[in-house]
Amino acid sequence: MNQDKQVYLDYAATTPVDARVMQVMLPYFSESFGNPSSIHRFGQTVESALENARLTIAQTMDCLPEEIIFTSCGTESDNLALRGSAFLARKERGANHLLISPVEHHAISRTAEQLASLHGFELEYLPVDSFGRTSAEDVACCLRPDTAIVSVIYANNEIGTLNPIANIGRLCRSRGITFHTDAVQAAGYLTLNVNSLTTDLISIGAHKFYGPKGIGALYIRKGLNILPSQTGGNQEYGYRAGTQNIPYIVGMAEALHLTQAEKEDRTELLKPLRDHLIGSILEEIPDVQLTGHPEERLPNHVSFIFKGVDGNALLMMLDMEGFACSSGSACKTGNPEPSDVLTSIGFTRDWALGSLRVTLGMYTTASEIEGFLQVLPKVVSELRKISP
Numbered sequence: 001m002n003q004d005k006q007v008y009l010d011y012a013a014t015t016p017v018d019a020r021v022m023q024v025m026l027p028y029f030s031e032s033f034g035n036p037s038s039i040h041r042f043g044q045t046v047e048s049a050l051e052n053a054r055l056t057i058a059q060t061m062d063c064l065p066e067e068i069i070f071t072s073c074g075t076e077s078d079n080l081a082l083r084g085s086a087f088l089a090r091k092e093r094g095a096n097h098l099l100i101s102p103v104e105h106h107a108i109s110r111t112a113e114q115l116a117s118l119h120g121f122e123l124e125y126l127p128v129d130s131f132g133r134t135s136a137e138d139v140a141c142c143l144r145p146d147t148a149i150v151s152v153i154y155a156n157n158e159i160g161t162l163n164p165i166a167n168i169g170r171l172c173r174s175r176g177i178t179f180h181t182d183a184v185q186a187a188g189y190l191t192l193n194v195n196s197l198t199t200d201l202i203s204i205g206a207h208k209f210y211g212p213k214g215i216g217a218l219y220i221r222k223g224l225n226i227l228p229s230q231t232g233g234n235q236e237y238g239y240r241a242g243t244q245n246i247p248y249i250v251g252m253a254e255a256l257h258l259t260q261a262e263k264e265d266r267t268e269l270l271k272p273l274r275d276h277l278i279g280s281i282l283e284e285i286p287d288v289q290l291t292g293h294p295e296e297r298l299p300n301h302v303s304f305i306f307k308g309v310d311g312n313a314l315l316m317m318l319d320m321e322g323f324a325c326s327s328g329s330a331c332k333t334g335n336p337e338p339s340d341v342l343t344s345i346g347f348t349r350d351w352a353l354g355s356l357r358v359t360l361g362m363y364t365t366a367s368e369i370e371g372f373l374q375v376l377p378k379v380v381s382e383l384r385k386i387s388p
C-alpha cells in the first residue's frame with residue numbers, strides 16, 4: 001500500500017510537525033548544542049533560547065514566563081499536576097479528596113486511580129451529561145473543604161465535547177480549591193488565556209498542534225504550591241529536574257504560537273467539513289449515533305458509534321480503503337473492551353464497541369472528505385452483513 005495515497009484523518013492522535021516548526025528546531029540539534037545550565041557561552045546561547053521559548057508560550061497564554069514548566073509530554077504534565085497537587089494538599093491541609101470527570105484521558109484517570117488505590121486518596125467522579133459535559137453546578141455539588149484538586153478535561157479527545165472550563169474555574173477559585181484542566185486537545189483550537197480560564201494548572205502537549213512528540217508543558221499559577229514529580233537539579237524552578245530538551249522546547253513554542261495565531265482560520269476551514277461529515281453520516285447510514293456534543297465540540301472532531309459493527313474491523317477496512325481513522329483514544333486500539341468514556345456517558349457495550357473517530361487537520365481537503373463519504377456507508381454495510 002502506497003502511504004502517499006492514504007488519507008490521514010486521525011489528527012487527534014497526533015499531527016505532523018509543521019515545516020516552519022522544523023526550521024526553528026534544527027540549529028539546536030547541532031550548532032547550538034550547549035547545556036542551558038552551563039555558565040559558558042555555549043550554555044548561555046541555549047539558555048536564552050529556552051527563556052525565549054518560555055516567554056513565547058507565556059505570551060500566548062497571558063501568564064508569566066515563570067508559570068510555564070517544560071515536561072516530556074502531555075501525560076507527564078497531567079501526572080505532575082495531579083500528583084503534585086494531591087500530595088501537597090494532603091501535606092499542607094490534610095486534603096484527601098480527588099474530584100475528576102469520568103471522561104478524562106487515561107493520563108488523568110489512571111493517575112487518580114493509582115493515587116486512590118496505592119496512596120489512600122478518596123477518588124470521586126463528577127456527574128456528566130450524555131455529551132460528556134460537566135457543569136460548574138455539578139462541581140459545586142461535589143466540592144468539599146478537603147478536596148485536594150478538581151480536574152476536568154477542556155476538550156475531550158474521544159468525543160470532542162468542550163467543557164465550560166472558565167465557569168468551573170471561577171467556582172473553584174471562589175472556594176479556594178485547586179483546579180486543573182487537560183488542554184492537550186484544546187490547545188490547537190481554543191483559547192489558553194489563563195485569566196479568562198481562571199485555572200490553576202493547564203496541561204499541553206506539542207504533538208497535538210503540529211509540534212514534535214515527546215515535549216509538553218504545565219502552566220502552574222504563581223503562588224500555587226505543588227510537589228515536584230522529578231527531583232535532581234534545579235531546572236524548571238525546581239518543579240521538574242533534568243536537562244531541558246532545547247530543540248523540542250523551541251519547536252513547541254513556535255508550534256503553539258502559530259497554532260494559536262491561526263486557530264480562527266483553521267476553525268473556519270474545518271468546521272464546515274466537520275458538519276458536512278456529521279450531517280451526511282447521520283443521513284446516509286442507519287443505526288448510527290453521534291457521540292459527544294453536536295455544537296459544543298472541537299471544530300475538527302467527528303465521532304460516532306455504529307450498532308452491530310466491530311470498531312476495530314471498521315478501522316482495518318477503512319485503512320485498506322485508504323483512510324486512517326481511530327476508534328477513540330489511540331491507546332485503546334486492539335483492545336476489545338468498550339471505551340470507559342463511552343460507557344460512562346451511558347452507551348451500552350453493544351453500541352460502544354462500534355465507535356469511530358474521524359479528526360481533521362490543517363492538511364485535510366474537501367475532496368478527501370468526499371472520498372471518505374463515498375467509502376464509509378459501503379464499509380459499514382459490508383461489516384454488518386458479516387457480523388453474527
Ligand SMILES: *Cc1c(COP(=O)(O)O)cnc(C)c1O
Nearest residue numbers: 073074075105107157184185205
Ligand atoms: C494526547 C493526549 C494526552 C497525552 O499527551 P502525550 O503528549 O501524548 O503524552 C493527554 N490528554 C489528552 C486529552 C490527549 O489528547
